[in-house]
Amino acid sequence: MVRVYLVLLLSIFLPAHSALAEEGDASSPASRGGPSGKPFNPDTSVNFLGLGQYGSAISNDRTQTTHNGLTLQEAEMQFTSDVDVYFRAVALFSVSQKANSTDYGIDPEEVYLETISLPNITIRAGKFKMALGKHNQLHTHAFPFIDAPLINQLLLGSEGLNESGISADALIPLPWYSEFTLQGISLANDTLYTSRSSGDFGGVAHLKNLWDLNDSLTMEFGLSGTAGNNQYGKNSSVLASDLTFKWRPTVGGKYRALIWSTEYLDGQRQGMVSTTTGESQQKLGGIASWVQYQFAQRWYGQGRYEYVGLPRSPGVSIQSKESALLGFFPSEFSGIRVQYDLIQNQARPQTDHAIALQYNVTIGAHPAHAY
């Protein structure tokens, strides 16, 4: 009797959507495979960034990854496909200049699989950009400015917190969009952790909330953090918070939009000291706030202010940076941006200036960027 009841109960609640689903979309483009006729090949795209820059604080040494002059900043090759009924896979390889060399090397920037059949939750495994703050999750070609914020570079390194690990994110059943992410990561990041023990694992937790203030305006607020052992056998941690307002009117939204985003990172690196002065560099915090205004269908103007040293240990220099950017995007697949930076660094006697021109090109079937 109990068995019969359970079978009945299961038949009521389990989804019964397989039979008709198979016949439903037989003529859809995806199922036909589109014009290529190769439906099971992954979506493939290549993005590359060309950069010409000159800055008074930037090296003239061509073997430095950041140097004055012309360079191919980065190329990214991305392959994306559903694996089967249960998983989707992403493989993204980055080609960029090797340190202390003029040669280029290829690295697996993100290679992971994630579930596509679980309700309300996504589980991911592989190497990927960790859910720490907002900027850390962006690929280079999607950066709002040509360079990453100073605090991200100083705390997390040039590649950001991009590690091997596992991740689970779930929608929290609230009236607004609320997503909680929990990640277990290897501690290989060479700026924040560099843990010598391969058995060491760290963690990342992220709570993302987004409210529609009206049809044209959203507010996003995120809190996140990471912690784990570092190369000194002690603990490193970062707490991050971000707040973003996005406005795009439902009437005339092709021509006008505004984004204001602010992100604060507060790092603690126990045991870290300056290699030159021996002073503690344990505390390192900083903020970046930027505005982007779209004033025509293909034109954007942007401004950014950054401050590093909030809080700081004695071995950390206070830095501030002001940037202005003008962007022209002929289509969603190409863009040209020019950026000017004014930089103050406590460790340098003079104010520094930098100007950069970047072109950004995507070919192939590139997935849309996150909102």
Place this chain on the structure above:
Amino acid sequence: MNKLFFLILSCLFVFPNLAVAKLHVVTTLTDLAAITKEVAGDEATVESIAKGTQDPHYIEAKPSFMLKVNHADLLISIGLELEVGWLPSLVRGGRNPKIKQGELGFLEVGPLVNPLEVPTGSISRAEGDVHPDGNPHVTLDPIRAGEIAGIIADRLSALDASHEALFHGNAKKFQDRMKQKIVVWKERIAKSGVKKAISYHKTLTYFFDRFGIKNSAILEPKPGIPPTSAHVMDVIALMKQEKISLIMVENMFDPTVTNKIINDIPAARAVTVPVAVGGEEKIHSMDDLYESLVKAVEGK
């Protein structure tokens, strides 16, 4: 004890399920929402992701839309790569296995209604935002809208067999109404004498095709590329040569580009038109939308 246990289980699971038995349908566009409401009547709740004033190619994949998708029993889209820039992100972020491609809860209607302008041979992005599987603005043809109603009725019936007769009956009513009205609309357009028109984008292709109007030129030099001065001059020359006097600018685009044309050809008429339900406040249904377009052709 066992009885009590099963009673509690039943209360927990069965009664809430009965309370939310109505299907929840999410559509990408307001036109699809309007057609679905015609078909479903009161037996489904229906909401659209895009607004009628927005360009459906460029909707932002807001996380709040993921919540809508998360709760959906059925997700209806056009397909034909109209929503390719944003819908996949919403489906992934929605984490709802019911509306994945290939499942019963996922329905693309565009490929099922004989799309126009399907490119032949190889295509390239040098041609602009070309749709490899055909023009996706299928809902602007009242006959195809009727066909879409039938497709939606089939899918709603598969999801909720108890209302199959209602869904198919409503779809038939909508199809019949469109067939009746189209006779009148055709007469009115024939009477207006308009046989050629210019549009900003290839949005009105299906409307023009159904009503025998030739879409002689597009203000965009290539799909997705804003008008250039040189191209506008070419359009002016063509309008003079072929005596074209009507420009219809879809209201998500900047209509000021037509000022130069009207200055050069004072006899020409430029009208800004809604191209989706909700594109203007007074457009509440597909009937309102077609009526508005017919009036724009008539100059009323």
